[in-house]
Amino acid sequence: MRTLYKFHGGVHPPTNKTQSNLTPIAQAALPSKLLIPLHQHVGSSAKPVVEVGEYVLKGQRIGRPEGHLSSAVHASTSGTIAAIDMQRVAHPSGIPDLCITLIPDGLDEWIALDTCDDWTTLSHTDLRHRLREAGVVGLGGAVFPSDMKLYSHKHKIKTLVLNGAECEPYITCDDMLMRERAGEILQGAEMMRALLYAEEVLIGIEDNKPEAIAAMKSAVVAGNHQRMEVIAVPTVYPGGGAKQLIRVLTGIEVAAGVRSTNMGVQCFNVGTAYSAWRAIRFGEPLVSRIVTVTGNVSRPQNYDALIGTPMDELVAQSGQLPGTTGYIMGGPMMGVLMPSRQVGVIKAANCIIASSDKLFPTAKPALPCIRCTRCADVCPSELQPQELYWFSKAKNFDKAEDYHLFDCIECGACSYVCPSNIPLVQYYRFAKSEIWAREAGKKAADAARERHEYRESRIEREKREKTEKLAAKEKAAQAAKTPLQPVVAAANPDADPENTMQLKIQTAIDRAKEQAAAIKPKNVEQLTPQQQAEINDIEARRARIRELAKDNTDAQP
Amino acid sequence: MSGFFSPFITKPVSVSQIMLHVLLALIPGIAIYVWFYGPAILISLTLASITALVIEALMLKIQNKPLAPYLKDNSALLTAWLLALSIPPLAPWWLVVVGTAFAISISKHLYGGLGNNPFNPAMIGYAVLIISFPSHMTHWLTPHGLAEIPLSFPDQLNYIFHGMLPDGVRLDAVTMATPLDTLKTQLHLNTQLKDILEMPIYGRMAGIGSEWVATGFLLGGIYLLAKRLISWHIPAAFLGTLFITSGLFHLLDPSHHVAPLFHWFSGAAMLGAFFILTDPVTSPTTPRGKLIFAAGAGLLTYLIRSFGGFPDGMAFATLLMNICVPLIDAWTQPKVFGKKEKQP
Numbered sequence: 071m072r073t074l075y076k077f078h079g080g081v082h083p084p085t086n087k088t089q090s091n092l093t094p095i096a097q098a099a100l101p102s103k104l105l106i107p108l109h110q111h112v113g114s115s116a117k118p119v120v121e122v123g124e125y126v127l128k129g130q131r132i133g134r135p136e137g138h139l140s141s142a143v144h145a146s147t148s149g150t151i152a153a154i155d156m157q158r159v160a161h162p163s164g165i166p167d168l169c170i171t172l173i174p175d176g177l178d179e180w181i182a183l184d185t186c187d188d189w190t191t192l193s194h195t196d197l198r199h200r201l202r203e204a205g206v207v208g209l210g211g212a213v214f215p216s217d218m219k220l221y222s223h224k225h226k227i228k229t230l231v232l233n234g235a236e237c238e239p240y241i242t243c244d245d246m247l248m249r250e251r252a253g254e255i256l257q258g259a260e261m262m263r264a265l266l267y268a269e270e271v272l273i274g275i276e277d278n279k280p281e282a283i284a285a286m287k288s289a290v291v292a293g294n295h296q297r298m299e300v301i302a303v304p305t306v307y308p309g310g311g312a313k314q315l316i317r318v319l320t321g322i323e324v325a326a327g328v329r330s331t332n333m334g335v336q337c338f339n340v341g342t343a344y345s346a347w348r349a350i351r352f353g354e355p356l357v358s359r360i361v362t363v364t365g366n367v368s369r370p371q372n373y374d375a376l377i378g379t380p381m382d383e384l385v386a387q388s389g390q391l392p393g394t395t396g397y398i399m400g401g402p403m404m405g406v407l408m409p410s411r412q413v414g415v416i417k418a419a420n421c422i423i424a425s426s427d428k429l430f431p432t433a434k435p436a437l438p439c440i441r442c443t444r445c446a447d448v449c450p451s452e453l454q455p456q457e458l459y460w461f462s463k464a465k466n467f468d469k470a471e472d473y474h475l476f477d478c479i480e481c482g483a484c485s486y487v488c489p490s491n492i493p494l495v496q497y498y499r500f501a502k503s504e505i506w507a508r509e510a511g512k513k514a515a516d517a518a519r520e521r522h523e524y525r526e527s528r529i530e531r532e533k534r535e536k537t538e539k540l541a542a543k544e545k546a547a548q549a550a551k552t553p554l555q556p557v558v559a560a561a562n563p564d565a566d567p568e569n570t571m572q573l574k575i576q577t578a579i580d581r582a583k584e585q586a587a588a589i590k591p592k593n594v595e596q597l598t599p600q601q602q603a604e605i606n607d608i609e610a611r612r613a614r615i616r617e618l619a620k621d622n623t624d625a626q627p
Numbered sequence: 628m629s630g631f632f633s634p635f636i637t638k639p640v641s642v643s644q645i646m647l648h649v650l651l652a653l654i655p656g657i658a659i660y661v662w663f664y665g666p667a668i669l670i671s672l673t674l675a676s677i678t679a680l681v682i683e684a685l686m687l688k689i690q691n692k693p694l695a696p697y698l699k700d701n702s703a704l705l706t707a708w709l710l711a712l713s714i715p716p717l718a719p720w721w722l723v724v725v726g727t728a729f730a731i732s733i734s735k736h737l738y739g740g741l742g743n744n745p746f747n748p749a750m751i752g753y754a755v756l757i758i759s760f761p762s763h764m765t766h767w768l769t770p771h772g773l774a775e776i777p778l779s780f781p782d783q784l785n786y787i788f789h790g791m792l793p794d795g796v797r798l799d800a801v802t803m804a805t806p807l808d809t810l811k812t813q814l815h816l817n818t819q820l821k822d823i824l825e826m827p828i829y830g831r832m833a834g835i836g837s838e839w840v841a842t843g844f845l846l847g848g849i850y851l852l853a854k855r856l857i858s859w860h861i862p863a864a865f866l867g868t869l870f871i872t873s874g875l876f877h878l879l880d881p882s883h884h885v886a887p888l889f890h891w892f893s894g895a896a897m898l899g900a901f902f903i904l905t906d907p908v909t910s911p912t913t914p915r916g917k918l919i920f921a922a923g924a925g926l927l928t929y930l931i932r933s934f935g936g937f938p939d940g941m942a943f944a945t946l947l948m949n950i951c952v953p954l955i956d957a958w959t960q961p962k963v964f965g966k967k968e969k970q971p
């Protein structure tokens with residue numbers, strides 16, 4: 071028997087899973103249209119590579135990854151591009167983002183797929199490149215491009231953790247996927263293990279899913295997988311959070327801002343492993359996912375749904391009941407309310423709950439905090455939520471940071487138990503965004519200083535760069551559009567904040583490369599498309615800096 | 628419309644329910660109280676409850692806060708009960724009213740109301756009374772069976788509201804000092820501890836009636852622990868410290884210092900351990916902080932009882948430790964996830 075570790079706190083909300091996990095996964099009907107956002111992942115938005123009126127096949131790339139951290143977007147079925155414009159997307163803010171509207175032709179005809187019978191014949195770089203081109207991102211809710219998480223040196227990572235815990239109430243998509251497609255999940259896991267040079271694979275599943283555990287266990291035997299273990303973990307929310315599951319399975323606590331890989335662990339959702347396998351073995355890009363449709367519907371059910379399916383069309387297939395007040399994407403603990411019922415299903419959408427006043431009654435008015443510390447008792451990050459609340463409320467953000475505000479994973483356990491009905495997580499989100507805004511302000515000031523310094527060297531270089539500048543200006547205009555933040559952590563608290571860290575690190579790497587590129591003449595022959603993309607990205611960045619310098623001169627009296 | 632932000636569900640437990648459970652947990656102690664001392668305590672409890680609710684409503688009104696959610700939170704009632712249980716049951720009615728009114732208006736609402744008061748309101752009420760009306764605070768009813776002339780309920784009512792006793796009965800005949808008080812006075816008179824404890828007011832462990840009332844509160848406390856309405860830290864650290872310090876003195880000088888159990892079952896120790904010190908608003912939030920806080924209160928209670936000017940030290944010990952809460956909290960912040968030294 072493996073010794074399991076505990077994490078502090080946690081809650082036991084009613085699981086409400088049996089509504090949707092009694093029937094097999096159904097194929098969702100082809101919708102009347104597909105609304106496919108170009109920004110469904112962490113990183114920069116994909117760039118559209120099709121035009122309005124163009125006919126596309128299922129699986130055809132319609133958005134290419136842009137920059138180092140990005141992912142491709144594909145046509146989920148065959149049909150005609152009807153629009154490329156700003157639409158409301160599955161993000162609680164309701165701010166429109168660039169979407170491709172696709173009208174299906176009903177044939178659902180695949181593009182020629184690049185299958186691969188034996189992935190071991192492919193190089194690691196090639197595998198990663200294929201995953202990126204297939205638009206494979208974390209499906210537990212974090213939507214972090216998977217290729218970026220599959221880098222490792224030998225002997226650095228010991229354990230690959232596969233997350234099938236699914237701790238959020240109502241959601242059963244991973245449960246059903248594991249029951250029905252266990253073999254393929256494990257094939258994907260084998261591939262991930264190879265990419266990471268990991269020794270063992272630990273698959274954590276909460277013990278309220280005996281069928282999934284049994285299916286996965288027999289698949290391990292059937293596939294003759296070595297050093298791969300299916301482990302039933304106690305059912306406790308948020309036991310499916312990446313950090314919490316890693317802790318339970320390995321005893322390792324990955325602190326906020328630390329990459330789990332530095333501690334010898336990497337974690338993927340089971341759905342991601344499945345999609346990665348399909349992408350490599352069958353060349354299928356990520357054009358569909360399993361979505362639980364539940365809540366105020368007559369037939370709760372899991373669907374294999376195309377990315378971009380308007381949510382109301384999907385929910386209609388389960389028989390939406392009267393009294394539905396809106397849709398929640400994700401679970402009731404960490405899910406987000408959709409700004410409209412027509413938004414398209416995105417890669418992060420593991421569950422759609424039709425909400426009603428009966429299911430989720432209006433919160434009672436909040437009373438003052440009575441310092442009962444029920445929140446601290448359940449906080450998996452071992453924070454003092456009541457302190458964070460006082461500091462956030464008093465806008466004492468420095469103090470809030472001292473009390474580890476950024477270690478909060480926004481799991482909502484504290485709000486769930488608070489007898490005073492204080493929407494604690496809301497206060498933390500507010501405090502975090504205020505701090506970010508402040509940081510951004512500081513960055514703007516730094517940028518201004520940099521601009522000033524740059525001007526010195528600019529004058530002598532100006533002549534030499536004049537022609538280059540003209541070309542760059544165009545590119546910069548394209549790159550200037552700031553993309554909307556993608557929905558991170560819609561559901562499972564799988565959204566490990568580590569990703570933000572990774573992002574920062576990546577930016578630093580990019581910057582270093584950029585500097586290197588500035589001095590070294592580039593070997594422009596034999597570039598992989600990936601390298602080419604990087605170069606383009608760097609070029610755009612450099613152009614932007616030049617632009618800034620130029621603006622500055624113009625402002626001179 | 629259901630909420631706009633996650634979590635969309637909450638655990639159905641409210642402040643009002645928590646407070647209600649605490650009130651319920653007081654009932655065994657109160658029942659035993661009535662058995663030994665007659666129903667006078669019920670009058671104090673009622674008087675205090677009504678005063679608390681009226682003053683609470685008034686204070687809310689003045690501050691333009693909504694009445695219903697706050698009046699229903701049961702916190703004012705709890706303050707009222709704890710105060711009523713701390714003062715002599717045969718006290719004149721205005722004593723209860725003044726004490727409660729002070730507790731609710733000054734020590735709770737002037738500090739910002741529910742959740743914001745740094746001091747335990749009931750103990751502030753008690754402190755104000757014992758300083759302002761010391762003589763009224765020392766006449767405790769003689770327990771059932773010991774009194775020469777047992778007072779009937781109408782007699783008790785008559786005294787509480789009109790200050791009149793039946794003809795020919797003097798107050799001294801129906802009341803007495805508390806067992807703790809008697810112990811202190813007699814020790815000052817150089818009476819042998821052995822002889823003191825032979826006095827009829829003492830029972831097995833402490834005062835003949837009060838030891839049972841304390842047992843009632845202990846039972847209630849166990850209920851609170853079992854229901855996880857309080858954590859073990861405060862009662863354990865308080866009773867533990869009280870036991871160890873009194874035990875130490877008892878071992879060193881058994882002729883002048885009573886045994887630890889006497890301290891446990893005397894005065895407000897049990898009430899304090901489970902109901903007063905555990906008030907979440909005025910106690911530390913961290914587990915280590917709770918231990919420090921309660922240990923401090925245990926030590927102070929013992930010192931005040933043995934060497935101070937007041938018979939019982941619970942109230943002052945509580946208030947003194949209340950002052951330290953912000954400091955204790957700041958000092959005892961626990962390490963967060965992933966930031967502890969030890970990793971497997």
Ligand code: SF4
Pocket residue numbers: 438439440441442443444445446455456459484487488489490491492494
């Ligand atoms: S659970 Fe609510 S009332 Fe209790 S300490 Fe936390 S924030 Fe305050």
Ligand code: SF4
Pocket residue numbers: 445448449450451452453455477478479480481482483484485494495498
């Ligand atoms: S939301 Fe943050 S503070 Fe609240 S329990 Fe979760 S991690 Fe702790």
